[in-house]
Amino acid sequence: MDKATFKIWRGHAGDGAFETFETDVWHGMVVLDAVRAIQAEQAPDLGVRWNCKAGKCGSCSAEVNGMPRLMCMTRVREMGMDKPITIEPLHTFPHVRDLVTDVSWNFDVKKRIKPFTPAPRDADGSWTMAQSDVVRPQEFRKCIECFLCQDVCHVLRDHRRYDDFVGPRYLVHLAQLEMHPLDTGDRLDELRTEHGVGYCNITKCCTKVCPEGITITDNAIIPLKERVVDRAYDPLRKLVQIVTKKPARS
Amino acid sequence: MASYERRSFDVLVIGAGGAGLRACIEAAAAGVTVGLITKTLLGKAHTVMAEGGIAAALANVDERDSWKVHFADTMRGGQYLNNWRMAELHAQQSPDRVRELEAWGALMDRTDRGKILQRNFGGHAYPRLAHVGDRTGLELIRTLQDHGVHQGIEVFNEYTVTRLLKDGGRVSGCFAYDRNKGSFIVFEAKALILATGGVGRAYRITSNSWECTGDGHSLAYEAGADLIDMEFIQFHPTGMVWPPSAEGILVTEGVRGEGGVLRNSEGRRFMFDDIPPLYRDQTADTEEEGWRYVIGDRDARRPPELLTRDHVARCILREVREGRGSPHGGAFLDISWIREKIPSSEEHIRRKLPSMYHQFMQLANVDITKEPMEVGPTTHYVMGGVRVDADTQMSTVEGLFAAGEVAAGLHGANRLGGNSLSDLLVFGKLAGEHAADFAKRRGTVSLDEGEIDLAAREALAPLDRRGEGVGGEGPYQVQFALQDLLQEKVGIVRDAERVTAALHEIQGLKARASGVAVNGSREYNPGWHTALDLKHMLVIGEAAARAALTRTESRGAHTRDDHPGKDPEWGKKNVVVRRSSTGEMEVDTIPCPVIPEHLQQIIREQG
Ligand SMILES: Cc1cc2nc3c(=O)[nH]c(=O)nc-3n(C[C@H](O)[C@H](O)[C@H](O)COP(=O)(O)OP(=O)(O)OC[C@H]3O[C@@H](n4cnc5c(N)ncnc54)[C@H](O)[C@@H]3O)c2cc1C
Ligand code: SF4
Ligand code: SF4
Ligand code: FES
Numbered sequence: 001m002d003k004a005t006f007k008i009w010r011g012h013a014g015d016g017a018f019e020t021f022e023t024d025v026w027h028g029m030v031v032l033d034a035v036r037a038i039q040a041e042q043a044p045d046l047g048v049r050w051n052c053k054a055g056k057c058g059s060c061s062a063e064v065n066g067m068p069r070l071m072c073m074t075r076v077r078e079m080g081m082d083k084p085i086t087i088e089p090l091h092t093f094p095h096v097r098d099l100v101t102d103v104s105w106n107f108d109v110k111k112r113i114k115p116f117t118p119a120p121r122d123a124d125g126s127w128t129m130a131q132s133d134v135v136r137p138q139e140f141r142k143c144i145e146c147f148l149c150q151d152v153c154h155v156l157r158d159h160r161r162y163d164d165f166v167g168p169r170y171l172v173h174l175a176q177l178e179m180h181p182l183d184t185g186d187r188l189d190e191l192r193t194e195h196g197v198g199y200c201n202i203t204k205c206c207t208k209v210c211p212e213g214i215t216i217t218d219n220a221i222i223p224l225k226e227r228v229v230d231r232a233y234d235p236l237r238k239l240v241q242i243v244t245k246k247p248a249r250s
Numbered sequence: 251m252a253s254y255e256r257r258s259f260d261v262l263v264i265g266a267g268g269a270g271l272r273a274c275i276e277a278a279a280a281g282v283t284v285g286l287i288t289k290t291l292l293g294k295a296h297t298v299m300a301e302g303g304i305a306a307a308l309a310n311v312d313e314r315d316s317w318k319v320h321f322a323d324t325m326r327g328g329q330y331l332n333n334w335r336m337a338e339l340h341a342q343q344s345p346d347r348v349r350e351l352e353a354w355g356a357l358m359d360r361t362d363r364g365k366i367l368q369r370n371f372g373g374h375a376y377p378r379l380a381h382v383g384d385r386t387g388l389e390l391i392r393t394l395q396d397h398g399v400h401q402g403i404e405v406f407n408e409y410t411v412t413r414l415l416k417d418g419g420r421v422s423g424c425f426a427y428d429r430n431k432g433s434f435i436v437f438e439a440k441a442l443i444l445a446t447g448g449v450g451r452a453y454r455i456t457s458n459s460w461e462c463t464g465d466g467h468s469l470a471y472e473a474g475a476d477l478i479d480m481e482f483i484q485f486h487p488t489g490m491v492w493p494p495s496a497e498g499i500l501v502t503e504g505v506r507g508e509g510g511v512l513r514n515s516e517g518r519r520f521m522f523d524d525i526p527p528l529y530r531d532q533t534a535d536t537e538e539e540g541w542r543y544v545i546g547d548r549d550a551r552r553p554p555e556l557l558t559r560d561h562v563a564r565c566i567l568r569e570v571r572e573g574r575g576s577p578h579g580g581a582f583l584d585i586s587w588i589r590e591k592i593p594s595s596e597e598h599i600r601r602k603l604p605s606m607y608h609q610f611m612q613l614a615n616v617d618i619t620k621e622p623m624e625v626g627p628t629t630h631y632v633m634g635g636v637r638v639d640a641d642t643q644m645s646t647v648e649g650l651f652a653a654g655e656v657a658a659g660l661h662g663a664n665r666l667g668g669n670s671l672s673d674l675l676v677f678g679k680l681a682g683e684h685a686a687d688f689a690k691r692r693g694t695v696s697l698d699e700g701e702i703d704l705a706a707r708e709a710l711a712p713l714d715r716r717g718e719g720v721g722g723e724g725p726y727q728v729q730f731a732l733q734d735l736l737q738e739k740v741g742i743v744r745d746a747e748r749v750t751a752a753l754h755e756i757q758g759l760k761a762r763a764s765g766v767a768v769n770g771s772r773e774y775n776p777g778w779h780t781a782l783d784l785k786h787m788l789v790i791g792e793a794a795a796r797a798a799l800t801r802t803e804s805r806g807a808h809t810r811d812d813h814p815g816k817d818p819e820w821g822k823k824n825v826v827v828r829r830s831s832t833g834e835m836e837v838d839t840i841p842c843p844v845i846p847e848h849l850q851q852i853i854r855e856q857g
Contacts, residue, residue: 012773028493028613040726044777045770049291051459054499054609056388057294073612096430097774104407107292107399115400116355126349128364134357138382141357141389145293180355 005084014095032071047098058146063088068148090151117185133181140176142212149206155199165196168206175220252706254434259285260689262439267295268674269654270445271394276682278401289410293395296459300387301502303379305668306344310365315376317341322856327373328662329806334845335640336660347675354397370507372556373666413705414473420648422695425705432772440689444652452787453629454733457500466656468786470636475645477827479634481797481808487562489628491580496613498628503667506555509544510585514574521554560807563627580626633661643681653681663806712781715767725781745812749799797825
């Protein structure tokens with residue numbers, strides 16, 4: 001059987017070093033399989049977070065050969081086996097242990113975003129929405145909250161703007177709310193201020209790493225930026241929007 | 251004595267899947283304090299994996315549907331071992347529960363008239379499953395999560411409950427540990443809701459998440475509650491079989507709902523070869539009729555691929571055993587053939603089944619729009635669980651409620667696809683409501699320090715043993731041995747000899763489990779966690795084996811090679827497993843609740 005070498009970051013709360021492991025590689029093996037095999041045979045206390053092992057829950061995010069990826073959807077062979085494969089925890093969040101980071105900041109951010117507020121129901125107690133009107137927000141609702149986009153965004157990763165910028169994941173969430181056919185909430189002022197949409201300079205790194213293939217920058221962030229700008233420069237429209245509570249679709 | 255933090259709530263919910271979240275929302279609305287404990291992160295519970303849809307008789311696609319038809323379908327699917335009252339409540343209330351999701355922001359696929367679209371699924375007479383492509387579970391959990399976080403619920407992420415605590419006969423709280431810090435915490439609660447999901451990880455081949463280790467089943471058992479129907483474990487007919495790394499990962503029944511067909515190595519649609527009498531009138535005679543059903547011809551009957559899961563799984567197993575399987579021991583599931591029927595079939599498949607497309611491309615290099623998939627049975631769902639009162643969801647232990655997969659009764663001997671997500675919503679809500687009511691009506695509880703101390707010692711034992719040099723075996727080895735054992739001996743097809751052998755081996759594994767030692771520190775230590783899971787998985791294994799040995803017939807998901815037919819006597823009884831006063835597992839039977847005449851009438855009318 002083929003073998004592969006892994007260099008896995010081990011340690012506590014930021015202190016640590018790479019440790020090298022070798023393990024058998026079987027057909028179709030993904031990086032998470034390798035980590036679990038190492039856990040079972042060599043390092044039972046190797047800290048790693050995972051749950052579904054099917055790319056659905058967004059738990060197993062890590063940096064594999066320097067790229068933010070889901071370990072359960074990354075084939076070992078795809079990473080090239082001639083050199084050791086490195087696995088590190090996400091860099092953007094506080095380190096807990098080995099491959100595990102503390103992503104709780106993300107949950108706090110979501111709580112600060114104004115929740116969904118629906119329009120009144122139809123007479124029959126339900127709502128009517130055309131498929132064509134739900135397609136775009138449905139794209140955003142594919143998000144599995146893996147936080148890979150948050151990890152790669154330089155505003156958070158390098159500039160540490162945790163207090164001023166919600167990050168691509170939550171711009172996607174905000175776009176979903178803003179483009180939801182039933183929502184009556186208005187979040188454009190906060191988008192400009194506390195959510196910090198202006199910090200994004202459209203490098204598109206987030207879109208590149210999204211395992212759900214969400215077109216984060218083009219479909220979510222740019223339209224949000226446009227709405228914010230429209231609001232700022234069009235006082236009449238702003239007035240209309242305040243009266244109707246919902247931004248006119250551009 | 252070990253140090254621990256202490257917290258107190260009116261209602262404490264263990265589990266943040268669909269059932270737990272729905273229960274929290276309801277309890278919070280009743281004005282009590284609510285705590286939510288989950289051993290994974292919020293939004294990542296197993297529910298997130300659900301694909302095909304939520305069953306509810308909204309009648310948006312076929313107006314002939316109604317709660318009565320849904321009720322009758324559920325009872326037939328469960329071979330009448332279901333708790334009729336749960337099946338009735340479920341069928342009646344699920345439409346409102348689904349519409350309510352829209353009030354909280356869910357965006358399900360739409361009909362041409364702009365209403366919630368519904369799709370066909372096995373055992374459902376009409377298109378009934380509300381869905382979003384093949385990621386319905388994500389939509390459900392995210393909707394409940396995003397709504398729930400604004401309801402004043404306190405969430406404990408990555409805390410694992412290892413024991414329930416009692417005040418006399420009543421549940422008073424639980425003992426848990428914080429995975430990130432490795433520290434202990436004791437929760438006091440006037441009412442406690444178990445919403446811990448399933449048991450699939452006790453088997454080697456499973457579609458279930460890491461967290462599905464049967465904790466709630468075992469915690470309830472340990473606290474003295476009755477478990478019923480533990481012999482009924484659903485093996486979903488279509489899991490991936492190749493490559494080994496993907497073994498067990500689910501292939502949604504939605505593939506068959508959209509026209510996917512099963513073939514053996516000879517190219518034959520073998521599902522036409524064996525149609526159970528209970529379903530003969532509802533099943534298509536020809537391939538042509540089956541296709542008409544798929545595209546919505548209301549006079550056509552269902553293709554046999556959409557028969558119930560237990561039956562489809564056995565048919566695949568039969569083909570494999572008789573040498574007509576696929577190269578890696580499964581059958582072929584083909585959706586690409588619909589190109590003969592619809593022009594832009596590739597795009598259609600990618601739109602209807604996006605995550606299946608992605609899953610096979612990424613994990614198996616198979617393009618499902620062009621070639622068949624290889625599929626075989628995978629451990630998927632446990633019908634058995636905590637015995638509850640149908641109206642309140644309270645277990646046989648006072649103050650202890652259960653909802654979702656950990657509770658039993660709704661599904662009887664076999665669950666219909668889509669009936670779990672609706673189960674979570676309907677009974678999650680009822681559990682939240684009645685637990686809040688119980689908490690308001692009943693006084694405070696007191697905690698027993700002795701019990702807490704015992705729980706702390708039990709939790710620390712695997713770490714304490716690391717220095718002793720005794721046992722010394724790692725937890726994973728025992729876990730793998732148990733998974734292999736259940737897979738081989740308490741799997742799809744059982745007989746007395748193998749199940750008895752399994753029970754014997756489980757005793758040996760118990761001994762090994764009690765000697766397991768783990769190294770490393772207490773912070774985020776998966777070895778330690780696995781060592782603590784073993785207790786639960788062993789209870790699941792033993793309960794499944796004892797119940798399977800007791801039911802000397804084949805019905806629904808329980809197939810006995812040595813008792814192949816259905817036995818009418820067994821059609822009137824549920825098997826109960828409970829902890830005796832001496833701590834042994836005892837098995838009992840109870841009569842199924844008698845179906846009242848007006849509901850029997852509905853069952854007869856629905857043929
Ligand atoms: C791949 C797949 C697809 C499916 N598709 C469908 C479908 O289309 N339609 C359908 O109706 N059903 C489907 N099902 C079944 C359905 O998803 C599950 O039955 C359902 O989600 C279970 O939900 P739950 O709320 O009961 O528990 P879960 O979602 O399993 O949640 C359990 C919760 O309990 C927590 N927990 C467990 N033990 C402990 C402990 N000791 N301490 C603290 N917390 C604990 C977990 O962390 C988690 O938060 C599918 C299942 C699978 C595997
Ligand atoms: S496009 Fe914007 S949000 Fe995305 S990574 Fe770049 S700066 Fe961050
Ligand atoms: S937007 Fe994509 S990358 Fe970002 S959290 Fe969601 S799924 Fe992950
Ligand atoms: S474990 Fe769920 S996405 Fe990888």
